[in-house]
Amino acid sequence: xxxxxxxxVFADGVRFVADNPALIGEKTVEHLVxxxxxxGVALVLAIPLGVVLGHLHRxxxxxxxxxxxxxxxxxxxxxxxGVALLGIGFANVLVALVVLAVPPxxxxxxxxxDEADPDAVEAARAMGMSPRQVLARVELPLAAPLLFAGIRTxxxxxxxxATIAAIAGGGGLGDVIVNQAxxxxxxxxxxxxxxxxxxxxxxxxxxALQRAVTPAGMRASVPAxxxxxxxxxxxx
Numbered sequence: 313x314x315x316x317x318x319x320x321v322f323a324d325g326v327r328f329v330a331d332n333p334a335l336i337g338e339k340t341v342e343h344l345v346x347x348x349x350x351x352g353v354a355l356v357l358a359i360p361l362g363v364v365l366g367h368l369h370r371x372x373x374x375x376x377x378x379x380x381x382x383x384x385x386x387x388x389x390x391x392x393x394g395v396a397l398l399g400i401g402f403a404n405v406l407v408a409l410v411v412l413a414v415p416p417x418x419x420x421x422x423x424x425x426d427e428a429d430p431d432a433v434e435a436a437r438a439m440g441m442s443p444r445q446v447l448a449r450v451e452l453p454l455a456a457p458l459l460f461a462g463i464r465t466x467x468x469x470x471x472x473x474a475t476i477a478a479i480a481g482g483g484g485l486g487d488v489i490v491n492q493a494x495x496x497x498x499x500x501x502x503x504x505x506x507x508x509x510x511x512x513x514x515x516x517x518x519x520a521l522q523r524a525v526t527p528a529g530m531r532a533s534v535p536a537x538x539x540x541x542x543x544x545x546x547x548x
Contacts, residue, residue, distance in 0.1 A: 325501030332499075335488070336506060343484035343510065346402065347474045350409035351467055358414045359459070362421025366455070367447050369426055376419060387412055387473055391480050405474070405482035412473055413466040420462025424455035457526045464518035472511045485510075 329336050365371035390408040428451040436450045452459075478486030488495050488503035495503075 321497065321501055322505070324498035325505050328495070328498040328502035329506060332502075336485075336502070339483070339485045339487055339503070340506060340510070343471075343474055343477075343486075343507070346405060346409070346477055346482055346484055347467075347471045350406055350413055350470050350474075353406070353410045354413035354417055354466060354470075355463070357410070358417035359421050359463075362418045363425050363447070363452070363455075363459075366422045366425025366428075367443070367451060372422065372426070376422075381415075387476055391476065400481040402477075402482050404480050405477040408476070409470050409474060413470050416462045416465045416469070418462075420465075421455075421459050424458035424462075425451050427458075428454040457522060460518065460522035460525060464515065464522055467518055468511050468515050471514050472507065475507055 365374065387408045390411050391404055425447075432450050432454065433446060436446045441449065474482075474484050475486035475489055477484045478490045485503045485507050488499050489507075492500050
């Protein structure tokens, strides 16, 4: 216990990273490949469904409750269940991370499009735009800030949680964190610092993307996930 609180433990972790660049580089690449694959699958599953449901103003029960169920399922439990179906390895952990990433993406995509300014939507329809044009030229630009907020939240969740891949043979920086016998405390701390840095970098990257896709007149505030979800739940 005392070792975890001794002075210089973070310096030892940084030194471990500096002394083992090949190991940290390899595990970081594995971590990013797993995280990127999970985020990509979640994007394909969640964003189109959320956008379509929001455009049709239907399926709020589905969107919100899928989000609730996804948050209620512990990733470790999903991995444990997946062992029986997929065995130990990359695919098992990928499924668990997709389950983690889909709820914020789906919920935000639905709420963002569903709550697009109705006056702007009606004006577009009055101008003779087709439903597809209304979605592409009006609803999606208005929904972009909140939609990207959901993607940003999901990405940080996945990068931070991908460390659990180590318990199911998925690789990544979690291999170092869970193997204290081999890498000792400084290795655990060093890998944990790398995961924290990756999560922060991903958050900053998607914050910049979120700002870039937000129309200039809407940049006064950057939307977050929870306030919008709370209003959606109240509406349901």
